[in-house]
Amino acid sequence: MSLELLNTLYVQTQGADLRLEEDSVRVRLPEATARRVLPLRRIDAIVVYGHVNLSTELITRCAQDARSITWMSGGGRFLGRLDGAVRGNVLLRQAQHRALADESVSLEIARNVVAGKIRNSRWIILRTARDAAPPAREEMRTVAATLAEKIDTVASAADVDTLRGIEGDSARLHFAAFRHALRPADGIPPFERRVRRPPTDPVNALLSYLYGMVRGMVHGAAEQVGLDPYVGYLHGIRPAKPGLVLDLMEEFRPVLADRLALTLLNRRQLRAEHFEELAGGAVQLTEDGRAVVIREWQEARQQLWEHGLAGRSVPAGLLPVMQARLLARHLRGDLPGYLPWKVTA
Amino acid sequence: MDLLLTYDVDTTNADGARRLRRVAKLCEGYGLRVQKSVFEIVTDEADLLRLLARIDDIINAERDSIRIYRLPAGGLADVRTLGIAQVQSHRDDLVL
Numbered sequence: 449m450s451l452e453l454l455n456t457l458y459v460q461t462q463g464a465d466l467r468l469e470e471d472s473v474r475v476r477l478p479e480a481t482a483r484r485v486l487p488l489r490r491i492d493a494i495v496v497y498g499h500v501n502l503s504t505e506l507i508t509r510c511a512q513d514a515r516s517i518t519w520m521s522g523g524g525r526f527l528g529r530l531d532g533a534v535r536g537n538v539l540l541r542q543a544q545h546r547a548l549a550d551e552s553v554s555l556e557i558a559r560n561v562v563a564g565k566i567r568n569s570r571w572i573i574l575r576t577a578r579d580a581a582p583p584a585r586e587e588m589r590t591v592a593a594t595l596a597e598k599i600d601t602v603a604s605a606a607d608v609d610t611l612r613g614i615e616g617d618s619a620r621l622h623f624a625a626f627r628h629a630l631r632p633a634d635g636i637p638p639f640e641r642r643v644r645r646p647p648t649d650p651v652n653a654l655l656s657y658l659y660g661m662v663r664g665m666v667h668g669a670a671e672q673v674g675l676d677p678y679v680g681y682l683h684g685i686r687p688a689k690p691g692l693v694l695d696l697m698e699e700f701r702p703v704l705a706d707r708l709a710l711t712l713l714n715r716r717q718l719r720a721e722h723f724e725e726l727a728g729g730a731v732q733l734t735e736d737g738r739a740v741v742i743r744e745w746q747e748a749r750q751q752l753w754e755h756g757l758a759g760r761s762v763p764a765g766l767l768p769v770m771q772a773r774l775l776a777r778h779l780r781g782d783l784p785g786y787l788p789w790k791v792t793a
Numbered sequence: 794m795d796l797l798l799t800y801d802v803d804t805t806n807a808d809g810a811r812r813l814r815r816v817a818k819l820c821e822g823y824g825l826r827v828q829k830s831v832f833e834i835v836t837d838e839a840d841l842l843r844l845l846a847r848i849d850d851i852i853n854a855e856r857d858s859i860r861i862y863r864l865p866a867g868g869l870a871d872v873r874t875l876g877i878a879q880v881q882s883h884r885d886d887l888v889l
Contacts, residue, residue, distance in 0.1 A: 455884070455887060456887075457886070457889070459889045470818045470819070470822055471822025472821040472822045485825075486825070490824075490883070763888065766886075766888070
């Protein structure tokens with residue numbers, strides 16, 4: 449393959465059709481009259497979302513050239529992956545385990561994960577404080593200032609346990625400020641604090657649901673890049689707990705989930721009738737409520753965000769992939785550190 | 794490196810039409826077609842040699858003409874267009 453940096457082809461248009469034509473891939477999109485012909489030479493991976501057809505000739509050709517194909521569900525969940533014969537990411541996974549064993553390396557990654565989350569949390573608080581009433585605005589700005597101090601303590605945290613403490617404190621602060629930004633419809637009790645397993649009020653039920661969406665997307669990204677989703681640095685390793693996914697999703701929580709929750713509640717797109725209480729006190733979205741969230745989530749996934757390091761804007765749905773790739777590059781030694789995504793807009 | 798490839802294949806007979814198709818197909822494997830007989834290509838030296846050898850095998854040296862221009866670094870990103878022409882991205886992930 450070429451020495452030039454190769455690209456990934458993402459196909460998310462439902463009903464798209466990809467075929468092999470000599471050394472190129474021909475893409476036909478429904479409703480588009482023109483076909484697109486792309487040279488395979490310039491593509492090192494194909495990722496398809498949902499209902500997209502690939503011809504068997506294209507699939508076998510990709511297997512032959514060790515060009516990966518990843519199948520994701522329409523919602524961004526990982527389904528499967530083709531890697532060809534010679535590749536396989538054993539070296540990447542080995543690097544991932546080695547980094548976990550090396551305390552200084554894993555501490556540094558965990559630090560950046562926490563710093564990224566707090567930074568993005570500050571951003572959304574300052575952003576929403578503008579629209580808040582004066583007393584709440586002051587309180588939100590105070591929280592933002594405290595969070596800025598927390599970021600400084602992250603740099604000097606001596607171990608991962610200290611980091612987890614800072615992360616927990618910051619999350620509490622974040623939700624204390626978040627409370628002031630919410631103006632839900634009648635019948636939805638005001639948000640007091642984060643409650644999970646199970647959420648016992650509508651706002652918490654919505655947050656849990658959205659975190660599930662983010663988690664699915666990040667898990668897919670980790671799999672797609674070839675990282676082991678279960679080997680984390682801030683969250684460590686525990687059976688059945690995808691530590692790396694939980695690590696990587698931290699920086700996305702405030703911007704992709706909390707912000708959408710705010711929009712849905714403040715715009716009255718979700719109202720009291722969209723939630724139901726189960727026996728035992730757990731609250732969940734009704735089927736109609738879920739339909740509203742999924743529709744808005746699909747739209748939010750297409751929204752473009754600036755990615756400072758890449759120097760261009762990227763749809764929200766691809767941010768986790770970019771971040772997983774950055775982590776992989778760090779683990780392989782190509783980047784001096786893991787740089788979390790920093791929201792700017 | 795960034796290249797611009799243009800071809801002019803004589804299609805006055807069936808054999809010429811066949812050569813035209815083969816050149817077009819070959820180029821589609823190397824770059825993006827921006828006009829009927831113009832391709833923008835991003836490649837390295839080794840692939841360029843391969844491309845030249847394969848074109849040479851296809852064309853009729855008496856009748857067809859191929860021109861390849863080497864553009865300054867990043868030249869393909871600096872294109873001015875008029876009419877229906879669109880700037881195509883060569884170095885970005887593609888989202889369709």
